[in-house]
Amino acid sequence: MQKRIIGFRVVDNKYTAEIIRDRILNIVKEYGIANHIISITLDNTTANTKTIKLLSNLVSSYTRGFLLHQRCACHIINIIIKSGMDVISVYIENIRSAIAYIHASNPRIAEFKRYCIAQRLKPRKF
Structure with missing residues (x-):
């Protein structure tokens, strides 16, 4: 049984509208779905x-002649997440540094545990 693939992926270094159009048209013609x-x-x-x-x-x-360009939701979500990560990356690094500082010595770990208990919080491992 022969496999048929609907869709394509541009792998050329040239990523132009004309190349994309031609690839799409080849698929459209092959399947007769114009x-x-x-x-x-x-x-x-x-x-x-x-x-x-x-x-x-x-x-x-x-x-x-109306053709809707449906933008890929996954791509849009990816762009949003990357933008958000750029904003909070400094804070994440600060948290990582604080955790590394606490874990650098047993007395600091014990002090953190005492602090959690005093605040009526469950001490957790990072």
Whole structure:
């Protein structure tokens, strides 16, 4: 049984709208689905936005050239998380340093344990 893969991954060093368009069109032609596409999911690069403009008139004739560029939710979430991590990375490093300081000696660990008990908190390991 022959495997068929729907989709592609650009592996060339050139990541242009024209190359992406051509790869998508090859798949569309192979499967004969030009008149069945209303949306394509791509990430948010400029090349992908331009690709959608180039493809609009070539596929989805029944939608009169309208082609929705559905941006990849996972990619957007990844960008948001990376941005958030940039903001809090200083605080994370400070916490790591504090934990390393406490764990550097047994008396500090014991003092931390006494502090937790005095505050009615359960002493925890880091």
